[in-house]
Amino acid sequence: MTITVLYGTESGNSELIAQDINDRLQQDGHESEVFDLQDFEPESITADNFYIIVCSTHGEGELPNTALPFFEKFKDFAGDLTGVRYAMFGLGDTFYEETYSQGSEHLDRRFTELGATRVGDYGRHDASSWDLPSDVALEWLPGVLGAEAKGS
Amino acid sequence: MSEILATDHAAPRHIAIVGSGPSGCFTAQALHRKWPNAEVTVFDRLAVPYGLIRYGVAADHQHTKAITRQFDRSFADGGVRFAGNMEVGTDLGLDQLRQNYDIVVLASGRWRDRALSIPGGKLPGVVVSGDIVNALNAVPRPAIPMPRIGRRVVVVGAGNVALDMVRFLIKTDADYEGSDVASAALQQYLEAPATEITVLSRSPIAAAKADVAMVKELGKIDGVKFSYANTSPATDDNALGRKREEAFAQLAALEVDNPRVRVHFIFGAEPGRIRGTEHVEALHLQAAPAGEPSVLECDTVISAIGFDVNAPGQWHYAQHLDFTPADATGRIEDGLYRVGWLKRGPHGAIPANRADANEVAKEIIADVEADRFHAHEEARGYEGLPERARANAVSFDDWRHIDEAEVRAAEPGRIRHKITDHDTMLATVRAATTK
Ligand SMILES: Cc1cc2nc3c(=O)[nH]c(=O)nc-3n(C[C@H](O)[C@H](O)[C@H](O)COP(=O)(O)OP(=O)(O)OC[C@H]3O[C@@H](n4cnc5c(N)ncnc54)[C@H](O)[C@@H]3O)c2cc1C
Ligand SMILES: Cc1cc2nc3c(=O)[nH]c(=O)nc-3n(C[C@H](O)[C@H](O)[C@H](O)COP(=O)(O)O)c2cc1C
Numbered sequence: 001m002t003i004t005v006l007y008g009t010e011s012g013n014s015e016l017i018a019q020d021i022n023d024r025l026q027q028d029g030h031e032s033e034v035f036d037l038q039d040f041e042p043e044s045i046t047a048d049n050f051y052i053i054v055c056s057t058h059g060e061g062e063l064p065n066t067a068l069p070f071f072e073k074f075k076d077f078a079g080d081l082t083g084v085r086y087a088m089f090g091l092g093d094t095f096y097e098e099t100y101s102q103g104s105e106h107l108d109r110r111f112t113e114l115g116a117t118r119v120g121d122y123g124r125h126d127a128s129s130w131d132l133p134s135d136v137a138l139e140w141l142p143g144v145l146g147a148e149a150k151g152s
Numbered sequence: 153m154s155e156i157l158a159t160d161h162a163a164p165r166h167i168a169i170v171g172s173g174p175s176g177c178f179t180a181q182a183l184h185r186k187w188p189n190a191e192v193t194v195f196d197r198l199a200v201p202y203g204l205i206r207y208g209v210a211a212d213h214q215h216t217k218a219i220t221r222q223f224d225r226s227f228a229d230g231g232v233r234f235a236g237n238m239e240v241g242t243d244l245g246l247d248q249l250r251q252n253y254d255i256v257v258l259a260s261g262r263w264r265d266r267a268l269s270i271p272g273g274k275l276p277g278v279v280v281s282g283d284i285v286n287a288l289n290a291v292p293r294p295a296i297p298m299p300r301i302g303r304r305v306v307v308v309g310a311g312n313v314a315l316d317m318v319r320f321l322i323k324t325d326a327d328y329e330g331s332d333v334a335s336a337a338l339q340q341y342l343e344a345p346a347t348e349i350t351v352l353s354r355s356p357i358a359a360a361k362a363d364v365a366m367v368k369e370l371g372k373i374d375g376v377k378f379s380y381a382n383t384s385p386a387t388d389d390n391a392l393g394r395k396r397e398e399a400f401a402q403l404a405a406l407e408v409d410n411p412r413v414r415v416h417f418i419f420g421a422e423p424g425r426i427r428g429t430e431h432v433e434a435l436h437l438q439a440a441p442a443g444e445p446s447v448l449e450c451d452t453v454i455s456a457i458g459f460d461v462n463a464p465g466q467w468h469y470a471q472h473l474d475f476t477p478a479d480a481t482g483r484i485e486d487g488l489y490r491v492g493w494l495k496r497g498p499h500g501a502i503p504a505n506r507a508d509a510n511e512v513a514k515e516i517i518a519d520v521e522a523d524r525f526h527a528h529e530e531a532r533g534y535e536g537l538p539e540r541a542r543a544n545a546v547s548f549d550d551w552r553h554i555d556e557a558e559v560r561a562a563e564p565g566r567i568r569h570k571i572t573d574h575d576t577m578l579a580t581v582r583a584a585t586t587k
Contacts, residue, residue, distance in 0.1 A: 010503040011219050012178065058503075060364060060395075065503065095215045096365065128215045 008067025061099030173203025175492020241469030272426025487526025
C-alpha cells in the first residue's frame with residue numbers, strides 16, 4: 001500500500017508538514033509520496049492507496065491557493081470513492097474565531113460525500129498556539145496509522 | 153576569470169541570497185530542497201533575520217509572525233546559513249558575490265512610504281505610516297522615534313497598512329498582551345491617544361484594498377464608535393466588494409456607550425490640501441461623498457498610501473541594473489536573479505512572496521538544467537568572501553543570543569523587548585560568544 005500525502009498551502013506551513021510526514025513514513029519503511037494538491041487529479045485517487053491530507057485555511061474559512069484548482073475539479077468529480085481511506089490534518093488560527101480551521105473541512109466533506117472514509121482523529125494545528133506545526137502533526141501521525149492498520 | 157563549462161557540475165555549489173525577508177527565505181528553502189549539497193547563504197544587512205516579518209507586520213499580529221518558525225528550521229539544522237550584519241554594497245560588493253557564487257538571488261525588498269504629494273504635505277503634523285511602524289516595531293539602523301500624534305487624526309489610505317494604523321490608534325495597552333510591541337513608543341502615544349479619527353479612501357468600499365478580516369477585526373476592540381460614508385456601492389457580481397461593505401455595515405451597527413474614540417471612514421474622498429501655518433490645522437477635501445464636510449479640522453495627518461516603487465537607496469549595491477517591477481521573470485542575467493518585492497514591486501503579502509519565490513526557484517532550476525548559470529572554477533562561496541566581513545558576520549546561532557536577550561528583557565505582558573540599535577545587537581552577540 002502506498003501512502004499519498006497531499007497538501008494545500010499558501011504560506012508553506014502545510015507543505016513543510018506534508019514533507020515531514022512523508023520523511024517519517026519513509027524512515028519507518030512505508031512506501032509514500034507527496035504532492036501539492038495543485039499538481040494532483042481527483043481521477044488518480046484509488047482504494048489501493050491511503051491518503052493523508054494536510055491543508056490550511058485562508059480568506060474567511062476558505063481553502064488556500066494551492067488547493068483551489070483541485071477543489072474545483074473535485075467538486076465536479078463524479079467518481080465513486082467507496083473503499084478509499086484518508087486522514088485529515090487541518091491548519092488554522094484561533095485568531096480567526098468564527099472560521100477556525102475550516103479550510104480542510106471543505107475537502108473532508110467532499111471526500112465523505114463521494115463515499116470515502118476518514119480514519120483516525122481529525123488533526124489540527126492552531127497558528128496562535130505557537131506549537132511547531134510539524135511537531136503536532138508527527139505526534140498525530142501514529143494514531144492515524146494505528147487506526148488505519150486496524151481498519152484495513 | 154575563466155568561465156568553465158557548467159556541465160562539469162550537475163548542480164550549483166554555492167548559492168547566495170541577499171535579504172532574509174520572506175522572499176529570500178522561501179527561495180533559500182526551495183533551492184536547498186532541490187540541491188541539498190549546495191552551500192546556501194542568506195545575507196542580511198541587519199544582525200537579525202526575517203525582514204518585514206519582524207519589522208513590518210504589526211506587533212499585535214504575532215500569529216502572522218509564526219511563519220518564521222519554518223525558516224528557523226532551515227537555518228538551525230545547518231541546511232542554510234544566515235549571515236547577518238553583511239550589507240551588500242558596503243560590507244561586500246555584488247561583484248564579490250558574483251565571483252564566489254554560481255547563483256546570486258537578490259531579495260532585498262523595497263519599502264519606503266509613498267509621500268503625500270498635496271500642498272501642505274510637508275507641514276509638521278503630517279506623519280508617514282512607516283515612521284510609526286518603525287517605532288512600534290523597534291526598527292534599528294537607524295532607530296526612528298515615535299512621532300507625536302494629536303487628538304484629532306486623519307488617516308489617508310484604506311489598505312491593510314492604513315488599517316494597521318487605525319488599530320494602533322484605537323487599541324489600549326491591554327490589547328498588546330502577548331505582543332512584542334516597543335512599549336516606550338506605545339506608551340508615548342497612549343499618554344494622550346486620539347479621540348477622533350477620520351479615515352479617507354479614494355476608492356469606494358467595493359474597490360478598497362483592505363482585507364475583510366482586517367475590517368472585522370476592528371469591531372473586536374472595545375469602546376470605539378464606527379461610522380462611514382460611501383460613494384458607489386458594489387455591483388452584484390463583486391462578491392468580495394459586497395462582503396467588505398457588509399463588514400463596514402456591521403462595524404457601524406455596533407452599539408457603544410460612551411465611546412473612548414470615534415472612527416469615521418469616508419470612501420470616495422480625495423484629499424486636496426493640508427492647511428496650517430506652523431502645524432497641521434485642517435485637511436481640505438477635493439472631492440467627498442454627498443453630505444460629508446469638505447474640511448476636516450485635525451492636528452495630525454497619517455499617510456498610508458502604499459510604498460514608493462523607486463525609493464532611492466534600496467539597491468545602491470547595483471545601480472547599473474534595472475529594477476523596474478516585473479512579474480514575468482526573475483532573471484537579470486545568467487546566474488543573477490531577483491525575487492519578492494524587489495522583483496514585483498512593493499505590494500502583496502507574505503504568501504504572494506512564497507508563490508513568487510517558488511516561481512523564481514523553478515526558473516533557476518530550469519536555467520541550471522539548461523547550463524545557463526554562472527559557474528567559475530575559482531568560486532569558493534562563503535570562504536571566498538573578505539575575511540573582515542566574515543569576521544563581523546552574525547550567524548544564526550549568534551542571532552539566537554540576541555533573541556534570548558530580547559525575550560529575557562520582556563516587560564510583563566510582552567513576549568520580547570526588541571533591541572533597538574544595531575551596535576547593541578552586535579555587542580550582545582560578542583558578550584555571549586566570548587564568555
Ligand atoms: C508596514 C507593513 C505591514 C505589513 N503587514 C503584513 C501582514 O500583516 N501580513 C503579510 O502577509 N504581509 C504584510 N506585509 C507585507 C510583507 O511584509 C511583504 O510582502 C514581504 O515582507 C516582502 O518580502 P521581501 O522578502 O521581498 O522583502 P523584505 O521583507 O523587505 O526583506 C528584505 C530584506 O533584505 C534586507 N536587505 C536590504 N538591502 C540589503 C543589502 N544591501 N544587503 C543585505 N541585505 C539587505 C533587509 O534588511 C530585509 O531583511 C507588510 C508590509 C509592511 C511594509
Ligand atoms: C489572510 C489570512 C487569512 C486566514 N484565514 C483563516 C481563517 O479564516 N481561519 C483559520 O482558521 N485560519 C486562517 N488563517 C491562518 C492560516 O490557516 C494559518 O496561518 C496556517 O498555518 C497557514 O498554513 P499554510 O502556510 O499552509 O497556508 C489565515 C491566514 C491568513 C494569512
